[in-house]
Amino acid sequence: MDSLTDKIYDKENCIYLSQCEDDFYYPEEQSVVSEAKSTLTTQDVSSTEPLPGPSTSTTSGVAVKQRFASVLTEDALNHQIALQKNTNTANKTRREVAVFDEWKINMTAERRPLHEIPPADLDNSLASFFWSVKMKNGKEYEPDSLSSYQKSIDRHLREMRYNKSIIRDDEFQRSRESLAAKRKKLKAEGKGNMPCKASALTESDETKLIESGQLGTSSPDAIINTVWFNMTKLFGLRGSNEHHQMTWGDVVVKQDQRGEYLEYNERVTKTRKGEPGNTRKFSPKAYAVPDNKKICPVQVHREYELRRPQTMKCPTSPFYLGIQTSTAILERGIWFRAQPMGRNKIDTIMKRMCTAAGLDGKLTNHSARKTSITRLLHAGVPPNTVAQLSGHKTLAV
Template sequence: MAHQTQVELDEDIREIFRLAEELGVTETDGFFTEEERIQPAPTVTTAQLPTATQSSRYVDFSEIDKQHLVEKQRKKNTERATSCAVNQFQKWMTAMRQTKTRPVHEIPPVELDGYLGSFFAGVRQKDGAEYEPDTLTSYQRGIDRYLSENGYAYSICRDLQFRYSQETLKAKRSQLKSQGKGNKKNAAEELSEREDDKGVIGTHSPEALLFLVWLNNQKQFGFRGCQESRQMLWGDVALKKTVDNIEYLEFNERENKTRSSGKVNEQPRAYPPKAFAVPDDPTRCPVFAYKQYALGRPPSHLGSDADFYLAVNYKPETNLWYKRQPMGANKVDTILSTMCNKAGIAGKKTNHSIRRSTIRRLHDSGIPPTKLMQLSGHRNVQSINHYAVNSMDDQHRMSEILSRSRGSRVMPSASAMGFMAQ
C-alpha cells in the first residue's frame, strides 16, 4: 500500500493545529477529551526495557519490546492528527446510525467506502458550518493512517476500492471552494520588516531583552513555531569564534518529537545553525543580546541543563532580571502575539509567522531552496516553495505599480475628474 508523503503529513498536522487555534485552544495537550482519544499503545519506561548487564553484552528484545520502542518514538502531533480524524468519523457513524459502531478497521471495503463518501459530504462543525476543504482532506489522510497502522489491506486515498469516497471528497472540495472556502484565512501572516521592531524588543528592559533573544533564535536557528522553544536548554547554544576571531552562536540540536532522524549517525540538519555577531550594530547583534541575557540570569541557571527561557522578574532588586523558574509553556507559545499586542501590530501573527517571514526573505534574497532546507530542517523542496508567496509588502508594491501605469498619457477631462472625485 502506498504511504503518505512527508509533505502531506505536515499539511495534516498544520490543519489540526489550525483547528485547535480556531477553537481558541492554546495548549494542544487539552485538544481532546479522554473519551475522544484513541487508546494509545501501552507506554514503557526505561526500567521496563531489557538492559545489558556486566555478564550479558547483548540483549534479547522480544517483539513486544520492539513494538514498545517504536511506539515510544512516534510523533505526538501525528498521533493527534490521526486521533482527531478517526474520532470525528466514529462520532459521525454513531450519530447517523444511532448505534455503537464497529472499529473502523473491521468494516469491509465496500461498506466503508459508502460510509466515507457520506461522511465527507455531510460532516459539519458543531455550529453547523462547513469545514474547510483541507480539513476534510486531513480527515481522509488521518483515517488512512489509522487503517494502515491496523493492517487494513487497502488505502482509502489511492486504491480503486474507495473510488466512490475519493470522488465524493473531490466534488465536495470543489463545492466548498466555489463558496469561498479554502483561502487560508486562518493562516499565520508574515511579520514584515517594518513590523520587526516597534520598540518592544531591545536591551532596555528584562521583557524587551527576552523578546529580542527569542526573536533572534527563531530567525537565526530556523525554529518551528513552539516546540523547540519550549524544550530549549541553556546548553543547547554555545558561544564560539571563527579562525578570524568573529564570535558566533551555535545551536546544537537535540532530537525531539518534531525532528527525529531515526537513522544511525544521521543528523537532524546538515549543520548546526549559527548566528554571527554584528559588531558595528549592537542593536542587531544576536551575540550581544545573548551575552546581556546571560548577565541577567541567576548564576544557578547558567548550567547546560537549565531552561533557556526564564520567567521575567518585573521588579528586580538586583541585577538579576530573570527568576529561578522557567517561563510557562503557554507564555512561550504566545510570545509573538504578546509582542504584537504591545506594539499595536494588527493581523493574525503567531510564532509561525517568524518562520514564514524568515524563509521568504532568504528566498527573495536569492538563497536556493536546497540551502534553505539545510537551515529550516525541511525534507522536501515543495515545503520550501509553500513559503514563496507574495507578502503584504509585495502585494502593496505590485498594486502601486499597476496604479501608476497608464495605457495613455492623455489627462482625463474635467467631467471625468469630477466623477472620479465623487
Template structure:
C-alpha cells in the same frame, strides 16, 4: 559473492560451541588460498545455498579478530559440516585459526567481556513496553490532531448513522460507504464548509489510526476504498470552485516596520526580563531557523556555544547552534538527514541595541546560577519580584503555553496588523 581469499579455520571441540551431532570425521577445511567461488564450485550451488540458509539461524562462533567477517565464519561452518576437501598448494590444509565459542554470561559485571548481558540494556522488554516506546516517539501535536479528528468522525457516526463500532472493526465495504458519506456531508460547527486541506488532514488521520490498529486494507491505496477517495477528490474540487483553498487564515511574516515597532514599544530589547527573553527567542528563530514552539522548548543551554572568528582581518564574536535536537522534518529516523552547516549569528558592532550576541550574553548573565548547567532549559519563567541587577528569571522552565503565545502577545501590545503567531518569525526568515 565476492571472490576474496579467506583465512583458515579449525573446529572447536565438541561442547565448545558446536553440537556433537554436527561433528564430521575426518574434519576437512578450506585452505588459505581458496575463495568463495572455489567453495561454490567444490560443493555445488544447491548444497551451498541450503547450508548457508540453515546457518543464518544458528551462528555459534565469533572471532576476536575484527578482520574476520560474519560471512567468513559461515563459510567455515559450511566446510566443517560438509567435510569437503580443500587442499592448499602442498595438498595439506593450513590450519592455524581457532574460532572461539560465544561466551556465556557468568553474572559478573565485566565491561571488557563482549558477551556481557549488561551491554544489551533492557533485552527482556515486553511487546507492550516496546509499543509504548514507539507511541512515545510520535509528536504530541500529531497525537492530539489525530485524536481530535477521530473523535469528530466518531461523533458523526453516532449521531447520523447510529454506528457505534470503532472504525477498525467495521468491514471495508461498510466503512467505505460511511467515509464517503462523511466527506460529502461534514461541516464546521457553524455550518460552513471546511477548507480542502482540512478534509485531507482528516483523511490522513483516519488512515493512520487504521494502520495503527493493523487494519487489513489501506484507505489510501486499496480497491475497497476507491469510493471514499473519489468522493474526497470531488469534494476538494467543489470547494476550490467555491473559492476555498486559499489559506485565508495563514500567518503573516513581519515587515521591517513591524520589527521597528516591536522595539519602539518595548516588546523587543534588553531593558526588561520579558523583552530580553522575547529578543533571544526572536534571534534564535530568525537566525537559526527554529520552529516557534517545540524546538525552543526542547532546547538546552549546552546546545548553544559562543565563539570568535576573524572576518576580513576583524575579530567577530558569534553564537552557534551546536546541537540540534529532534525537529519536525528531522525526526532521527534517517541519521544522514542533518544540518550540513551549523547555523551562527554574529555580533553587530555598529548596532549594539539589536546585537544578537549582546542579547544572549546578557540573557545568560541575568539567569540564576543553578540554571547555567548545560542541560538547563533556555527559556525561564520571569521573576517579577526582583528589581535592578538581580536574577531576572526563576529556577523554573517557561511553560510551553507561554512560549507558544510569545509572538501573539507582542503583536497585540504593539498593535501590529494582520495575523501574527510564532510562525511569523520563521516566515520572516524566508521572505
C-alpha cells in the same frame, strides 16, 4: 575533579555525571575518559593477559545490568513509543477520528471499530463522509481541513495495523475521488484562501518592536522576546514545542574568519525525528551584527547568559527560564529564575509583544517563522536550502 569519587554514576543512562555549582549535575562530555578510569580500577593496562569473556567473568552480571535495561512489557513499550509522538498530531488524530466515528454511527449505524471494517465498506463510508461532513456551526470546512481528516484516519489505521492505506491503495479510489471532487467544489465557492492564516512581519513591524522596547536587552521580558525571536527567525524553529524542549547547551557561541556566531544543534522536531537520513544537513549559524546590538544574536545571547543564575548555565539546563520577581535578586543583576519558563508563556510571546507594540494583523508565534521563510525566498535563496532550515518535508514552503 580527577577522581571517580567526584562523579555520580547514572545507572539508567550508563554515564558519569560531573558536578556543577549548587549540586547541579550534567552528563560528562568525555565519557571515554570515564570509561578508561573505570577500567583502570579493575585491571592493569600493561597486563598482557586477555580479558575474560562474558561467560567466565565474575562481574559479567553487574556489567549486563549496567548496560542493558530490563525487558519492557508490551504495554510499557507501547507507552514509550506513544511518548515520542508529536502531542499535537496525536490529539488532532484522536479528534478527527472521533468525528468520523460519530458520523458513521449516526448516519450509517456502523458500530464496528475502523480497523475491523472491510476496505470496500470503509471506502464507501469515507466517500460519503468527505462529501457530507461540516463544522459544528453548519458551515463548510476549508479544503485542507477535509484532507486533514483523511490523513488522520489513515494514521489511525496504520497504528491499528490495518493492512491497507486509504491514501495510496486502489481499494480506496472512490473515497479519494469523492474528496477531490469536494475540494474542487469548495475552491470554486471561494474556500481555501486561508483568511485566518498568520501574517509575516514587515521590516516596519520589526522596527516598531525595537522602538517600543519589546525587542532588545533593556528588561527581562525584552531579552526573552529577542532570544525567542532570533531562534525562530534565524534558525527556523517552530514557535512553541521546539523552543520548550531546548537546553542551554543547544546553542553555542563560536568564531571563524567572518567573526562570532551562534550555532544551533537541533533536537527532535515535528518533521525530523532522528531517523537515519532525516536530520539537518548542516548546523545553522547566526553571525553577530555589531551595528544592531539591540537584536544582535550573539550580543543578546551573551546578555541572557550574564543575567541567568549560575546553576542554570550547565548544558542540560532549560534554555528558557522564568522571570525573576524578587527585588533583592534583581538588584544583583540576576533577572531570571532557576526554573523553566511555562509553556503557555512561550506559546504567546509574539502575541504579547505585538499587542504591547500596537501592531495590527494576525500575528502569532508562527509569524516569526513565516517571516524567515518568506524573506529567504524573496532574497532568491534556493527552496531546498530554505526547506533544510525550516524543516519542511517538501519544497512547497
